[in-house]
Amino acid sequence: MPPLLSVERLTKYFAGLAALKDVSFEVEEGQICGLIGPNGAGKTTLFSIIAGSVSPSSGTITYSGKDVTRWKSFQAVRAGVARTHQITRPFRSMTTRQNVEIGLHFGRGPASGSTWGEVAEILEGVGLGRVADRPAASLCVGDQKRLELARTLAAKPKLLLCDEVCSGLTETEMNEVLDLLRRIRGRGTTILYVEHNMRAIMSTCDQVVVLNFGEKLTEGPPLKIQNDPAVIEAYLGKTAAD
Ligand SMILES: Nc1ncnc2c1ncn2[C@@H]1O[C@H](COP(=O)(O)OP(=O)(O)OP(=O)(O)O)[C@@H](O)[C@H]1O
Ligand SMILES: [Mg+2]
Secondary structure (H helix, E strand, C coil): CCCCEEEEEEEEEECCEEEEEEEEEEECCCCEEEEECCCCCCHHHHHHHHCCCCCCCEEEEEECCEECCCCCHHHHHHCCEEECCCCCCCCCCCEHHHHHHHHHHHHHCCCCCCCHHHHHHHHHHCCCHHHCCCEHHHCCHHHHHHHHHHHHHCCCCCEEEEECCCCCCCHHHHHHHHHHHHHHHHCCCEEEEECCCHHHHHHHCCEEEEEECCEEEEEECHHHHHCCHHHHHHHHCHHHHC
């Protein structure tokens, strides 16, 4: 089967700075693919290009067999590509439920019938049923991350781009969110997952792509990546690798 997503020689310059340089990799359907790398490695930029909010300088992106290199956000959403944001940004004065309703409307165009049941199901699925009618601004960090996921799930993604959904969470909250990601994959959604927490990456990903200064450093199964001296060096500096 051809990969769901294929990134080829992707390059993005911001003024003189190469945020991404000749990055190539593929994501198989049904996988959780981790995307890791130190701060400024280009991970969020890569997400923005795949999600259609930033245009690359060169290279190609193929999704579901189609060239989508320069598509727009609305086209990406319509085609089943949804992203969470590193900095969560719900509509703060609206309730949790209303925020998910909006995700539902934007995901598939105007809703035809009642969305109540569908929204309730998504909220229960991510564990937000208990705060459904609270203003989003009042949610704790863990619940804000869950809401960010719930909003994207409302768009019924085929490909979910998750940007640091575990940062700022306690160990227990993190395990719950990771379980949620595995369940989302279990229902057939492919996930590209940016995360700094190595334990989160190692315990959920089928494969991992490592970026460093905008270039692909290496890729492979989690265990191989975890023990790769070049990866350890990129994260911790040369001495640590020695
Ligand atoms: N809109 C922009 N304009 C100019 N430079 C940008 C822009 N967006 C990102 N950059 C630069 O591109 C590089 C990659 O940034 P990016 O946010 O993609 O990194 P990241 O891997 O997501 O980092 P982090 O782990 O800190 O989130 C950085 O040097 C950043 O300063
Ligand atoms: Mg980032």
